[in-house]
């Protein structure tokens with residue numbers, strides 16, 4: 719893990735919080751880049767090893783799921799991507815849920831309250847979006863590489879209010895002031911555990927831990943996807959990470975892609 723005086727990351731603090739996982743990651747920092755996912759995709763193509771991490775203060779073209787943009791700002795966000803290679807025999811079904819679970823558990827390990835998960839991979843706090851995960855795939859000479867991009871709101875930036883289309887949360891809302899190195903160290907440490915487990919057995923052993931954090935469980939929801947819209951009651955997730963949507967007459971649908979939102983109340 720290179721440390722140079724101009725680095726904006728406190729490496730000693732990060733190493734302390736990475737603890738026994740410090741040998742699993744190689745963390746680099748950039749003051750600004752287009753998107754940490756984009757830069758790491760390029761680095762993966764040039765042969766960067768599994769465990770490469772890129773943290774930035776500012777993204778000029780941060781990307782969210784389904785073509786949305788992702789806002790982050792230097793003092794208010796933790797913005798990073800991780801390159802990870804899974805064993806060839808393991809399917810990546812459910813991986814984004816596993817990553818969301820690792821983030822949730824890492825925040826809980828720091829004593830942060832009210833953390834939940836919204837399918838497929840939003841991290842919520844007290845019913846509002848705290849962070850998100852964007853996973854992209856890199857093919858290179860080593861096979862399949864996964865670029866796991868994570869954005870978390872540490873503090874509230876007044877500028878965001880003009881741009882956000884949904885209610886957001888920030889860790890600082892509860893008065894918790896965490897250095898981003900502490901949050902990053904905790905999240906990477908938990909990611910190492912969860913990705914090791916996923917690399918052996920996939921999502922199945924992680925399913926129950928995801929389900930107890932399922933923030934919309936039992937609520938009336940609307941699923942929007944390229945295949946149209948479905949209304950129903952949000953259920954658990956299946957062993958492959960699909961969301962179980964309970965519809966009329968005891969039937970259910972297995973949802974594998976789309977956005978979930980609370981359904982409007984019928985009057």
Ligand code: BTN
Pocket residue numbers: 752753754755756777779780781782783784786788797798799840849850851852867868869
């Ligand atoms: C979402 O909820 O839509 C996913 C947001 C993912 C944002 C992160 S920030 C780091 C990485 N770089 C990006 O451009 N996007 C991801």
